[in-house]
Amino acid sequence: ADPAAVAEARAHQDRLTKPRGALGTLEEVAIRLAGAAAVSPPPLPAPAALAIFAADHGVHAQGVSPWPQEVTLQMVGNFLAGGAVANAFAAQVGASVTVVDVGVAADLDPAPGLRISKVAYGTADLSQGPAMTARQVAEALEAGITVARELVDQGARCLITGDMGIANTTASAALICAFTGQDAAVATGRGTGVDDKTLERKIEVVRRALHVNGLTREPDAAPRTAQAAPVAGAAPTGQAAPFQTVASAMETLAAVGGLEHAAIAGFILGGAAAGVPVILDGVIAGSAALAAAALAPAVVDHCVAGHRSAEPGHAVALGHLGLRPLVELELRLGEGTGGLLAYPIVCAAVRVMHEVATFDSAGVSDKEA
Amino acid sequence: ADPAAVAEARAHQDRLTKPRGALGTLEEVAIRLAGAAAVSPPPLPAPAALAIFAADHGVHAQGVSPWPQEVTLQMVGNFLAGGAVANAFAAQVGASVTVVDVGVAADLDPAPGLRISKVAYGTADLSQGPAMTARQVAEALEAGITVARELVDQGARCLITGDMGIANTTASAALICAFTGQDAAVATGRGTGVDDKTLERKIEVVRRALHVNGLTREPDAAPRTAQAAPVAGAAPTGQAAPFQTVASAMETLAAVGGLEHAAIAGFILGGAAAGVPVILDGVIAGSAALAAAALAPAVVDHCVAGHRSAEPGHAVALGHLGLRPLVELELRLGEGTGGLLAYPIVCAAVRVMHEVATFDSAGVSDKEA
Numbered sequence: 119a120d121p122a123a124v125a126e127a128r129a130h131q132d133r134l135t136k137p138r139g140a141l142g143t144l145e146e147v148a149i150r151l152a153g154a155a156a157v158s159p160p161p162l163p164a165p166a167a168l169a170i171f172a173a174d175h176g177v178h179a180q181g182v183s184p185w186p187q188e189v190t191l192q193m194v195g196n197f198l199a200g201g202a203v204a205n206a207f208a209a210q211v212g213a214s215v216t217v218v219d220v221g222v223a224a225d226l227d228p229a230p231g232l233r234i235s236k237v238a239y240g241t242a243d244l245s246q247g248p249a250m251t252a253r254q255v256a257e258a259l260e261a262g263i264t265v266a267r268e269l270v271d272q273g274a275r276c277l278i279t280g281d282m283g284i285a286n287t288t289a290s291a292a293l294i295c296a297f298t299g300q301d302a303a304v305a306t307g308r309g310t311g312v313d314d315k316t317l318e319r320k321i322e323v324v325r326r327a328l329h330v331n332g333l334t335r336e337p338d339a340a341p342r343t344a345q346a347a348p349v350a351g352a353a354p355t356g357q358a359a360p361f362q363t364v365a366s367a368m369e370t371l372a373a374v375g376g377l378e379h380a381a382i383a384g385f386i387l388g389g390a391a392a393g394v395p396v397i398l399d400g401v402i403a404g405s406a407a408l409a410a411a412a413l414a415p416a417v418v419d420h421c422v423a424g425h426r427s428a429e430p431g432h433a434v435a436l437g438h439l440g441l442r443p444l445v446e447l448e449l450r451l452g453e454g455t456g457g458l459l460a461y462p463i464v465c466a467a468v469r470v471m472h473e474v475a476t477f478d479s480a481g482v483s484d485k486e487a
Numbered sequence: 488a489d490p491a492a493v494a495e496a497r498a499h500q501d502r503l504t505k506p507r508g509a510l511g512t513l514e515e516v517a518i519r520l521a522g523a524a525a526v527s528p529p530p531l532p533a534p535a536a537l538a539i540f541a542a543d544h545g546v547h548a549q550g551v552s553p554w555p556q557e558v559t560l561q562m563v564g565n566f567l568a569g570g571a572v573a574n575a576f577a578a579q580v581g582a583s584v585t586v587v588d589v590g591v592a593a594d595l596d597p598a599p600g601l602r603i604s605k606v607a608y609g610t611a612d613l614s615q616g617p618a619m620t621a622r623q624v625a626e627a628l629e630a631g632i633t634v635a636r637e638l639v640d641q642g643a644r645c646l647i648t649g650d651m652g653i654a655n656t657t658a659s660a661a662l663i664c665a666f667t668g669q670d671a672a673v674a675t676g677r678g679t680g681v682d683d684k685t686l687e688r689k690i691e692v693v694r695r696a697l698h699v700n701g702l703t704r705e706p707d708a709a710p711r712t713a714q715a716a717p718v719a720g721a722a723p724t725g726q727a728a729p730f731q732t733v734a735s736a737m738e739t740l741a742a743v744g745g746l747e748h749a750a751i752a753g754f755i756l757g758g759a760a761a762g763v764p765v766i767l768d769g770v771i772a773g774s775a776a777l778a779a780a781a782l783a784p785a786v787v788d789h790c791v792a793g794h795r796s797a798e799p800g801h802a803v804a805l806g807h808l809g810l811r812p813l814v815e816l817e818l819r820l821g822e823g824t825g826g827l828l829a830y831p832i833v834c835a836a837v838r839v840m841h842e843v844a845t846f847d848s849a850g851v852s853d854k855e856a
Contacts, residue, residue, distance in 0.1 A: 135565055136572050137679035142817025184854045192851040196504055201844030203505050210835045310506035428511065448511025462831045466579045475570030482561040485553045
């Protein structure tokens with residue numbers, strides 16, 4: 119983050135015709151984005167583009183989800199037909215929708231709005247060994263970077279992450295445990311709504327995945343999640359976790375990630391490289407952001423946590439990243455829905471910096487000292 | 488609320504291509520609005536109109552705010568010039584802005600976007616006796632009802648409450664204590680940001696106002712605020728507080744309310760009568776809604792709590808009304824800013840009911856039983 123832009127943004131907030139600090143979290147968002155853009159006020163984050171990365175998961179075979187695997191493919195069709203919740207939300211907030219096949223376990227026909235960047239027909243079962251090869255991770259990352267760059271080239275000034283992949287909350291939980299040291303029982307949730315017995319099995323699968331892949335680690339001695347006291351996504355006080363080398367971050371992704379997780383990590387890297395804000399959706403994006411931050415800690419400056427999902431691992435990931443979610447509505451859908459709901463709020467936060475009068479310019483009396 | 492429309496809305500939510508309940512609070516919002524509109528899906532709440540009710544307060548003389556009283560007038564000028572935060576947010580979400588002078592302590596020149604419905608040049612000091620006469624309350628209520636009706640006649644399908652009035656959080660705190668039985672020390676906050684000493688004085692002023700006006704009452708034996716377990720603004724389990732007659736609700740407003748509080752209560756009544764949703768902004772709207780609910784309990788069905796402000800009395804009011812806020816971003820500005828931020832979320836919730844495909848229509852497999 120650019121300290122001069124941060125300082126100028128903070129000073130500008132205090133000149134605007136409102137009590138100082140009266141916009142709460144929104145002031146911090148605008149100030150952070152000024153720092154990321156190295157200019158105050160930061161550019162308006164419009165228009166926005168949602169990319170939904172779709173992929174399948176070998177771990178589905180372990181019975182971690184009540185949904186058949188083909189729902190991934192069927193939902194891709196639903197997105198392309200405009201019938202999913204993400205489409206309705208995108209229409210509401212004026213975001214474009216691009217669907218990216220990075221690993222659906224079936225061949226897709228070309229269609230408007232679909233980008234086929236298939237790396238594999240789904241991952242291997244992460245509870246038996248690595249989910250992906252090193253090469254697959256690199257290809258999925260590259261696919262995400264490319265989508266980000268192309269969307270920005272086409273005019274997008276804000277990127278929103280989306281995902282679709284039956285069983286992908288299992289991979290997210292494993293990634294969150296691997297990157298934060300959190301226990302599987304804490305980081306694993308009910309995803310789209312599994313029963314107690316399936317949740318128990320899911321926790322066991324996550325535990326086994328970590329063990330089989332040599333990723334079981336002690337919790338951080340001083341867990342950042344509890345300490346961070348995150349403010350509107352301020353960069354983590356102690357920089358983003360240099361506990362892993364780039365190589366080991368890639369290995370972690372390969373071991374227990376999904377193709378959409380790797381692609382979203384690339385999408386975050388690409389958006390940050392292009393200098394635009396990236397609004398993170400839910401737990402899939404949060405776990406992918408842990409990987410992106412391990413690869414390049416500075417990308418967190420460009421990230422805005424759109425919402426906090428009902429999935430418990432999401433809060434763990436956001437705490438570790440030092441990001442504070444804008445919307446908390448008990449969503450547990452994915453697709454980018456939480457990020458889309460947060461988008462007008464991010465716009466409003468930045469718009470204030472451009473359009474609101476100062477005490478001087480408006481002739482409004484300031485508070486008495 | 489219409490039970491058939493509620494049941495149909497709930498059943499429709501469960502047919503849509505998403506895991507059941509995956510939209511959390513948004514599902515409840517859409518279902519409530521179906522009940523209020525007596526049709527499922529409920530109409531899209533667009534376009535939206537924000538009305539900012541402006542008025543001054545005799546209690547300002549007690550030193551309850553660090554801002555000079557003329558800031559009310561100056562901010563009206565700022566709204567009309569488009570320079571306030573409410574203007575930036577309204578532009579972001581596509582809402583119109585109407586400023587209503589119901590009690591500014593100065594004469595205003597006619598201007599586009601300004602409606603002059605002045606009842607008085609501010610209220611009397613509520614810590615010395617009644618803030619308003621019965622006739623003033625009736626006139627301010629009528630002004631709010633009229634603005635609501637006219638905005639709906641002009642095409643608005645959603646109303647958003649806004650307010651401007653230096654010292655109006657003091658009146659709000661007193662109203663909240665009077666309507667809920669809560670203690671002044673709990674319901675009174677720092678408003679736009681007063682220091683410890685001023686806060687102490689403010690609490691004392693609220694206490695005196697309740698005493699002088701004969702409104703000191705015991706806390707509810709079983710406080711509804713703690714019990715309600717509010718779900719997305721579901722109607723209070725035990726109907727809205729029949730602890731007061733209509734006459735005594737009017738008397739309470741007259742004793743410790745503000746002209747904008749009375750007008751906003753009327754605006755809520757008018758919006759509900761016109762059958763459109765009313766998005767409540769912060770603590771001013773929350774306290775006005777207590778008055779509206781005391782006058783006509785069913786209006787709560789039409790209300791959506793836009794956000795929860797940093798003001799502690801706001802949570803007390805929302806708890807009493809059984810309303811759950813959509814956005815919690817530590818805002819403490821007023822003007823309608825929190826309601827405006829919630830508006831796209833309300834639209835998104837309703838839009839889902841109109842646009843999202845069902846499992847059958849999209850050919851998506853349902854979860855295994």
